[in-house]
Amino acid sequence: MPDPRGHSVMIGLEVHAQLTSLKTKLFCGCSADYRSLPPNTSVCEVCLGLPGSLPRLNGRAVEEVLKIALALHSRPAEKSLFYRKHYFYPDMAKNFQISQYDRGGGVTVAQGGYMDVRVEHGTKRIRVRRVQLEEDVAKIVYPGSLMSSGYVMVDYNRAGVALCEMVTEPDLSSPREARLFIEKYASVLEHLGVTNTSLEGSLRVDANVSIDGGERVELKNINSPKDVERALNYEVQRQAMVVERGGKIEMETRHWDELNKVTVAPRFKEGEEDYRYFPEPDLPPFRVEPELLERLIRSLPELPDQRAERFVRELGLTDYQAQVLVSQKPLADSFEELVHQGISASEAADWTMNEVLGDLAEAGLDVSDLPRLVPGIASLLKSLEREEVTGKMAKHALKQLVATGRLPELSHPIRDRQELAALVEDVLNQNPEVVSKVAADPKVVNYLVGQVMRRTKAKADPQLVLSLIREALERKGAREDKSEGEGAARRTFNLTRRSSRE
Amino acid sequence: MKRRGAFEVAEMVREGKWSARSVVMEALSRIDAVEGSVHAFLHVDREGALRRAEEIDRAVAEGRDPGPLAGVPVAVKDNISVEGMPLTCGSRILEGYVAPYDATVVRRLREAGAIIIGKTNLDEFAMGSSTEYSAYGPTRNPWDLSRIPGGSSGGSGAAVASGEVPLALGSDTGGSVRCPASFTGVYGLKPSYGLVSRYGLVEFSNSIEVVGALASTSRDLSLLFSVIRNSSSPDPLDQTSVFAPLQDIGGIEGMEFGLLIQTLGKGVDPEVESATYRFADEMKDMGGKVEEVSLPEMGLALPAYYLLVCAEASSNLARYDGIRYGMPAPLDARNWNEAFSTVRGKGFGPEVKRRVMMGSFELSSGYYDAYYLRAVAARKLLREKMLSLFRKYQFLISPTNPVLAPALGEKLSDPLSMYLLDLDTVLANLSGIPALSIPFARARGLPVGIQLMAPPLRDDWLTSVASLLELRGKVELAGEVAEVA
């Protein structure tokens, strides 16, 4: 889909996903659960690159990356090996990264593959170029801002954590498509159980962007999937402006500045990026045995597409509903749990998609917070089903559940006809102008309903209130029938005046 | 001057006849006597050694098994990680770095009751054949203090040859254990690649280098080797390691020896050449068959070797940037690139700079195929040729070095001439096979080492031959200690 300004866009993505399911790093036994630790605590001679240390390959990492390859219909290589990728940077313990390479005889864990993504007008197949395994780098902290600090601080807790790098062909045609792709990929990773994408830094994206068949610009440092569309939008528009002013896009690398929301060229030319790849002598190649592959294929969990299909087929959801639910695993999990607890699929889907998501956002929470709220939601929806609460009350209670984690006391709606009728009378008497308009504009009845609801702190049964109001209006002669015309208006007026005298 | 070997020391200590403490004291006193002249050590750990000796003595007194190397002082080349001791690799760039962990071989030595007495001098990052490239000053040959001890494990060779310690560890990438062994008149074993764990050996050229053993007698050598090698399983800390059970050869009747003709003749000192032929005669005397054999591909070996090791060195030494350990990176540099360049410019010596830069050049785009890849192809060819030779022969013979120990300073002005010292030794590294330098002879007062090579994982065959030869009294310098005038 061309950019609205009339340019054709090509985007390829390079996605790095941490294999957060692993307990240890890729090449040493340090704990990979580093986020809550003090700096430089989960480190050893290997991930610090101390003289004389040697890497030790984590066998489970190979399995996790193969699962990703299988989910992407990517071809696992029979034999694969590691390469050293050299560049100097303070976050690099050895000033080379142990990674993989797909040229000159190098073989990555898997090659080829694809992922189908729902885009605006149907489904699009995005091709995968390769899937590979590599180690993560340390974290650099700037005391102050990037520009002003006279030094940086480095924490190697993250150095050596296992990453899966997945590279696509430039099949994406818009920033929006790219976002949809990333969201789908994140859901696939979640369903596989290899990455908990709600963890900070667990999913990082680099992109290659070109417009109108021109040179591609490499965009780095998109650290949160949420930023993908924004960063790409900026870059596409930047390139379009350059071209429209008669300029030419040069091949370059830019960084996404998430603070200022712009892409910037690095301050100075770093010189050729010559990675000087060569095979890692300290690690033997690894062969993917057919038995391993079979076992992995057999034990592959249900992936988003299959799950969505099942939702439609077995639970009667619409295609759209199913796609929204499987787009995030905790969402789909919570929905299924609600169904499991006896809530009808349509109710569960409706509430999950239309109310819960919004409430979560409002409370500053995440979809990953949803599963623990499921018991409360189930109980609430059951009350609703039994008509023990009204829809409005339920929505209100839901908001509180999300915000506080506890379901508030659910009182029964007020259904006492006498009590409500008295309130209705009261409201009608206090709003003569509104009452008089009822004939002309039937919708103002809602205002009257609203007034009664306010007085009962939303606890009245709104259906009952509406019918009581209609009855009262009937009695007082004020009809919602426009055809009465002037006579009706006069009668209304008389009605009002009389009631105000009483 | 004869010495007490490791075997005897261990036996006596285990039996409670000698105290480990007295052994260490004796070693320390010899070190005090000769170090001023020899400079084999960069670091001597007196307190640690005496403390460990006391532990050994206590174990013996309490009836606990102190291990097969109980009380034996061992010197470790300063590119092997010993916890609590400096690890300089003979370089300024690692000044101040104290290793926080033990190499696997060091751990095994400790578990065997050995006492790590100190770290020995080496060419910076093991790049060199004379120990003159050490940033901390050269080591001198105990047999002639005006000469080099060989390199890069010159300190280890000199420490054993001068009687400071009976056993030492070195590393061998292109001959760095065998060359000093030959020049200082001790045994120097380069094991098969993978048979000894590399965990804790600072990397220089990791696809071919190994930890090696130095000792004065074949019995001592075998003892040391048995402790450090992987006999029953690979080392899980080194995923390129293998294991092989000990395999004695028995006698050598009927065994076939190939004498490599390319290692003799032009450029070889006539004394060295005649010693090599005498060695061949000894093999015949013991019932072996000796034939001259030609390996034309030898001309390929040295260029291929240097191309390969420079490339790997440029990668392995990239980590030295003053950020995590060692000489500090200047924080007031304009940016990190400048800081790195400053540290490495100051911290690396000229030979290291030469090799690292050569290696970066080779691996860079446009040159990778022409240089690095060809070096790898050459290694493949040489290995194939060596293995095919071993289909006929059980052993190959050559001199360890083509010349006698040169004078200090002689080779320094021309890097290439220094490289040529490795002519005969790089073959074994490039093919991954085991090789032993035997302190067979003396010429013009200087030691002459003869090199024996065997098929992969047949390391024990080498020590067996040495042992047989020594028993016949034919290894001239076995057990000898240099006076150190």
Added chain:
Amino acid sequence: MQQVDEELVRRVASLSRIRLSEDEVALLVSQFREILDYFSAISSWELPPPSPMDRLVELANVFREDQPTPQSKDLTGIFPNREGRYIKAPKIV
């Protein structure tokens, strides 16, 4: 045969992050020439095509269990420049 000149030496020095003095640059030009000349002997040989999988020892699938083996030592003591538990490093830009 590769043209060896000052520009090449400087470029390689930059690639290697090694600062050289002017004297060093000059010396290295001639040394590089000599060494590369020596290496060129290798181009006259017929060599088998190498594979990146080639190793001196044929090994494959050496794996480690995914079990933590945390080490208890505090390694911050080896850092040359420190701030608290962080490594202090020169600024990037």
